[in-house]
Amino acid sequence: MRSRPDPMAKIADGGGNADENRDADHSLRGFLGYNIKRANLVVQGEIRATLEKSGFRTASFSALVLICDTPDMTQTQLASALSIERSGVVLIVDDLENRDLITRNRVEGDRRTYALRATLAGIRMRDKVFAQVRDAEDRLIAGLGEDDITAAQRVLNHIEKMAAK
Amino acid sequence: MRSRPDPMAKIADGGGNADENRDADHSLRGFLGYNIKRANLVVQGEIRATLEKSGFRTASFSALVLICDTPDMTQTQLASALSIERSGVVLIVDDLENRDLITRNRVEGDRRTYALRATLAGIRMRDKVFAQVRDAEDRLIAGLGEDDITAAQRVLNHIEKMAAK
DNA sequence: TATTGTTATACTCTATAACTATA
DNA sequence: TATAGTTATAGAGTATAACAATA
Numbered sequence A, B: 001m002r003s004r005p006d007p008m009a010k011i012a013d014g015g016g017n018a019d020e021n022r023d024a025d026h027s028l029r030g031f032l033g034y035n036i037k038r039a040n041l042v043v044q045g046e047i048r049a050t051l052e053k054s055g056f057r058t059a060s061f062s063a064l065v066l067i068c069d070t071p072d073m074t075q076t077q078l079a080s081a082l083s084i085e086r087s088g089v090v091l092i093v094d095d096l097e098n099r100d101l102i103t104r105n106r107v108e109g110d111r112r113t114y115a116l117r118a119t120l121a122g123i124r125m126r127d128k129v130f131a132q133v134r135d136a137e138d139r140l141i142a143g144l145g146e147d148d149i150t151a152a153q154r155v156l157n158h159i160e161k162m163a164a165k
Numbered sequence C: 001t002a003t004t005g006t007t008a009t010a011c012t013c014t015a016t017a018a019c020t021a022t023a
Numbered sequence D: 001t002a003t004a005g006t007t008a009t010a011g012a013g014t015a016t017a018a019c020a021a022t023a
Helices: A033-052 A057-067 A075-083 A086-098 A120-141 A147-161 B032-053 B056-068 B075-082 B085-097 B120-141 B146-161
Strands: A102-106 A114-118 B103-105 B114-118
Touching: A033 A057, A033 A120, A033 B032, A033 B120, A033 B146, A057 A086, A057 A114, A057 A120, A075 A086, A075 A114, A075 B085, A086 A102, A114 A120, A120 B075, A120 B114, A120 B146, A147 B032, A147 B146, B032 B056, B032 B120, B056 B075, B056 B085, B056 B114, B056 B120, B075 B085, B075 B114, B085 B103, B114 B120
Parallel strands: none
Antiparallel strands: A102 A114, B103 B114
16 A cells, blocks of 8 residues: 555535635636636625525516616516526516516507516615625725726726627 | 715716617616626636637636646546536546546556546647637737736735635 | 517536445 | 545526517
């Protein structure tokens, strides 16, 4: 039997933390896409944990916010704003309607569409959860300079505008 | 306490233009998580399009890079570095091995594990595709200042470090 | 013919758990 | 008893396609 030096040995810690692999990924760290992906996983995880306390997934809370901001929007418009397909919107709107956060309203002049409106409870819910998400994000960026944040927003928005060019 | 501008402050101004949904998401724009998610979709889409020309998905190319950088790593170590489960690594390693980009090598002293090594073809492939991904990213960030990029990296890495705290 | 909402289905990605062979 | 790799399965999440009602 040989003894085993095992320099790369890594104890399986249920957390799957990147700490022990700190420089195993130094090549990938050079890619902006890699850093965005890792940060995105953390942010979405925090937001998901915040939202699920009120029974939302990311898409359904985004939908509620959009409907609050744009009363009488249709499901097709909502699909476009969420960048998902119309078929996916049905389940989200079903859920929001079942919880009495929004209503589907018939439109005179075009009986194919629904005008989506938030209820009073929906608006109150939006305000409450909106603040919770904001607090969760503030914890993540605490300690960073204001100018770094705005620079990051600039970079992210620039990248988004470069889609499909 | 709040260091960021209130997104609700810029409701305002219809203006009656052709694109009705242009600022339909102005509330969500106030969330860093929303901007990261949208930018991430664009970046990952560009990277995916670049990689698939060489038959890679994001995870399989990341795996090839990691194996090139850390010869003789095991599948469990690779799983940890990729932040996925060991079961998912099997399919990725199967694919890379079938394409003769890496080899699974038996380890004397512990016959449970494989030592993963890139082949010469794997290293060449890594170099070629690495440059292609870098070019794709450079197109996305063209026009941005160097200091904005580094600030964005700082923000992203800070967020990642704040995971689960 | 085209569009809205809907339903059914498929596909991708990943996690969970059980199994084997080794330790 | 514990670990590495494997396999089978299931669950999100989303896309595709077909359909009825309406335009």
